[in-house]
Amino acid sequence: xxxxxxxxxxxxxxxxxxxxxxxxxxxxxxxxxxxxxxxxxxxxxxxxxxxxxxxxxxxxxxxxxxxxxxxxxxxxxxxxxxxxxxxxxxxxxxxxxxxxxxxxxxxxxxxxxxxxxxxxxxxxxxxxxxxxxxxxxxxxxxxxxxxxxxxxxxxxxxxxxxxxxxxxxxxxxxxxxxxxxxxxxxxxxxxxxxxxxxxxxxxxxxxxxxxxxxxxxx
Amino acid sequence: xxxxxxxxxxxxxxxxxxxxxxxxxxxxxxxxxxxxxxxxxxxxxxxxxxxxxxxxxxxxxxxxxxxxxxxxxxxxxxxxxxxxxxxxxxxxxxxxxxxxxxxxxxxxxxxxxxxxxxxxxxxxxxxxxxxxxxxxxxxxxxxxxxxxxxxxxxxxxxxxxxxxxxxxxxxxxxxxxxxxxxxxxxxxxxxxxxxxxxxxxxxxxxxxxxxxxxxxxxxxxxxxxxxxxxxxxxxxxxxxxxxxxxxxxxxxxxxxxxxxxxxxxxxxxxxxxxxxxxxxxxxxxxxxxxxxxxxxxxxxxxxxx
Numbered sequence: 001x002x003x004x005x006x007x008x009x010x011x012x013x014x015x016x017x018x019x020x021x022x023x024x025x026x027x028x029x030x031x032x033x034x035x036x037x038x039x040x041x042x043x044x045x046x047x048x049x050x051x052x053x054x055x056x057x058x059x060x061x062x063x064x065x066x067x068x069x070x071x072x073x074x075x076x077x078x079x080x081x082x083x084x085x086x087x088x089x090x091x092x093x094x095x096x097x098x099x100x101x102x103x104x105x106x107x108x109x110x111x112x113x114x115x116x117x118x119x120x121x122x123x124x125x126x127x128x129x130x131x132x133x134x135x136x137x138x139x140x141x142x143x144x145x146x147x148x149x150x151x152x153x154x155x156x157x158x159x160x161x162x163x164x165x166x167x168x169x170x171x172x173x174x175x176x177x178x179x180x181x182x183x184x185x186x187x188x189x190x191x192x193x194x195x196x197x198x199x200x201x202x203x204x205x206x207x208x209x210x211x212x213x214x215x216x217x218x
Numbered sequence: 219x220x221x222x223x224x225x226x227x228x229x230x231x232x233x234x235x236x237x238x239x240x241x242x243x244x245x246x247x248x249x250x251x252x253x254x255x256x257x258x259x260x261x262x263x264x265x266x267x268x269x270x271x272x273x274x275x276x277x278x279x280x281x282x283x284x285x286x287x288x289x290x291x292x293x294x295x296x297x298x299x300x301x302x303x304x305x306x307x308x309x310x311x312x313x314x315x316x317x318x319x320x321x322x323x324x325x326x327x328x329x330x331x332x333x334x335x336x337x338x339x340x341x342x343x344x345x346x347x348x349x350x351x352x353x354x355x356x357x358x359x360x361x362x363x364x365x366x367x368x369x370x371x372x373x374x375x376x377x378x379x380x381x382x383x384x385x386x387x388x389x390x391x392x393x394x395x396x397x398x399x400x401x402x403x404x405x406x407x408x409x410x411x412x413x414x415x416x417x418x419x420x421x422x423x424x425x426x427x428x429x430x431x432x433x434x435x436x437x438x439x440x441x442x443x444x445x446x447x448x449x450x451x452x453x454x455x456x457x458x459x460x461x462x463x464x465x466x467x468x469x470x471x472x473x474x475x476x477x478x479x480x481x482x483x484x485x486x487x488x489x490x491x492x493x494x495x496x497x498x499x500x501x502x503x504x505x506x507x508x509x510x511x512x513x514x515x516x517x518x519x520x521x522x523x
Contacts, residue, residue: 149329150300150340154347154396156389157326158381158408159455166455167329179386192392194400197304197348197363 001117002030002090003124004037004110009048012086015107019083020055024109025075025097026062027089034124036110037088038062045088045109058086066093072100079104132201138190140181145198147174153195220357220403221375223320224292225264229404229433231523234489235496237294237406237435238508240265240286242277251277251285257505259291261512263520264321266294266406266498270301273333280310283319294377295319298327303343304352304363311353315372323377323406324349347393347400350378354401378402380434382419383412384456391422398432405432406498409439409450412458413487420491429493436488437498440507441477444468478511485515 006012016022024046032038039062046058061078063071066089075097079085084105087094091112098106114126129146135153136143145151149167155175159166165173182188219226228235238258243250251267258265267282283293295314297307314322326346330338344352344363355361356372378397382390394405410416416436423429441447444467451459463480470476481499488494501508512518 149331150326150345151342152326152345154345154393156384156386156393157346158379158384159329160384160386161455163385167331173385176386179389191389192396194347194351194396197344197352200343 001033001115002092002112003034003114003116003126004031004090004112006036006041006045006088007109007111009052012045012049012107012109013052016049016053016056016084016086019105021057021081021083022049022059022086023075023078023082023084024049024058024060024086025066025088026060027066027087027093028062028064029067031089031093031110032062034118037090042088045086057082066090067096069096069100072097075101130205131198132205133199135195138187138193138195139178140185140187142174142178142181144174144178147172147177153198221320221373223264223375225294225321226375226403227523228263228521229495233496233521233523234517235263235433235435236261236499236512236517236520237264237266237496238262238499238501238505239268240282240293240505241268241271241502242279242282244274244276246277248285251282252289254505255286255289255291258508259289261509261518261520262499263496264292264294266296266323269296269298269325269327270333272328273300273330273335273338275334280314280317280319283314284317287318292321293319294321294323296323296325297349298325299342299344299346299349300327300330300340303341307344307349308352308356308362311356311372311374312368312370315370315374320373321375321377322353323379324353324402325379346378347396350376350397350402351400358401375403376401377404377406379408380405381408381456382410382416383408383458387415387419390419391426391428394423395426395428398428402432404495405434407434407437408456409437409500410484410488411439411463412460413484415458417491420493424493433495434493435496435498436484436491436494437500438481438484440481440499440501440504440511441467441473442504443473443477444470474507478507478514481511482515485511485517 026037026039026042042060046060049058063074065071079101086107086109087097088109094108115128116124116126119125131145148155149165156173160173163176165171240254267279269279279296283295286293324346330340352363353376357374360368380394447464447467450457499508
């Protein structure tokens with residue numbers, strides 16, 4: 001899932017400065033699971049904004065997904081009443097809403113951080129960079145592109161110590177984890193191979209599935 | 219000869235070689251590099267010019283190499299993949315070849331987080347092992363990474379780093395084997411303080427026959443003070459400084475003399491280790507001690523071949 005966290009209140013206040021009528025929109029999928037922009041966070045932020053800005057109107061609405069047009073359409077008959085939409089979606093959701101309502105300023109209340117998992121309550125870690133060429137089959141299910149601070153394909157580097165990455169004692173060395181995983185799985189031979197140089201994707205990404213396009217056209 | 223460099227000639231002729239580090243300044247003064255060149259040129263066979271060492275911006279490594287070369291000192295061009303993608307790496311390799319640089323050391327580089335621009339975007343387009351392979355293909359096949367032809371020769375003696383003290387220990391030698399298979403002609407190791415562990419690693423190296431496929435130069439870091447010993451033990455990842463060394467520095471009446479003594483003892487031990495073909499002295503901000511260490515280690519005058 002996509003993981004985000006809330007922007008500092010001061011930055012949100014700066015963004016909102018020109019506006020007095022705000023529609024605050026939460027997202028029911030990733031942002032709810034990572035406790036950054038679900039119904040609860042929408043309620044909390046709305047309360048804070050109202051107490052900080054006595055003359056402001058903040059109405060709340062949470063839709064199941066801000067990245068799907070069919071759900072964004074639920075906002076259609078409301079947005080006309082507001083000067084701006086403050087979105088508690090990831091960057092993907094903010095852009096989808098902005099694209100749907102081109103006449104309205106759509107402002108991000110969150111900083112989108114990464115694709116990741118909840119490690120334990122209150123701790124999330126990044127696990128996938130969507131690099132477009134998955135090699136998890138040869139790395140014991142641990143992604144070095146994402147979880148090695150240098151994205152090495154032939155790790156670990158000389159900075160690994162005591163199972164930790166040189167960048168921070170809080171970070172496990174991904175290549176040490178890969179080593180142990182491959183050992184456990186009897187796949188250490190993968191470590192002796194020389195993986196080819198990576199083809200990095202060209203951004204922005206775009207996938208075209210002709211089979212699905214034909215169905216649509218028919 | 220792959221490159222015709224002095225370092226290659228010496229190592230190939232079986233001479234115990236000595237290299238040291240000449241870090242460029244955080245500024246534009248050519249004199250800083252030239253001064254280090256003067257200090258080190260008689261006691262070393264080649265000088266490594268570091269590449270934005272510890273991710274702190276400095277004069278470029280290639281410029282430092284040219285300054286040394288102009289004064290008749292042979293440089294080793296250090297290059298990290300942290301700051302350059304495959305285009306920039308290859309173009310700098312071509313430029314270095316054109317400028318007469320003949321030794322290159324291919325590195326990952328310390329993470330940018332440790333430097334003076336900690337939020338810089340790290341490049342890491344290819345990794346150090348892929349970089350070694352790329353330079354080898356440029357040299358031996360006259361091919362760019364994409365397979366296109368290179369016009370002209372790319373004569374480099376290719377080096378790599380090895381850290382016997384990082385984890386997991388049992389994997390370090392596998393990684394060295396990969397570097398050698400990729401094309402590393404010589405290896406400069408992380409600073410050796412933990413001699414028993416280093417000797418154990420070298421045995422694993424010899425068991426795989428790697429010492430016959432590459433020239434291993436053992437890294438040495440002369441210690442000036444107990445503070446420096448403690449700092450390296452506590453703060454430099456992948457460096458192993460045993461308690462005994464820290465204690466010796468703490469108890470020493472003249473710490474600098476003790477540091478020299480430790481270094482000389484290490485050299486004596488390293489000379490006896492099969493498969494060690496030289497030493498690489500990293501005397502950061504203590505370059506003037508190197509000539510004394512080399513002299514007292516009985517390694518002067520440097521041979522000419």
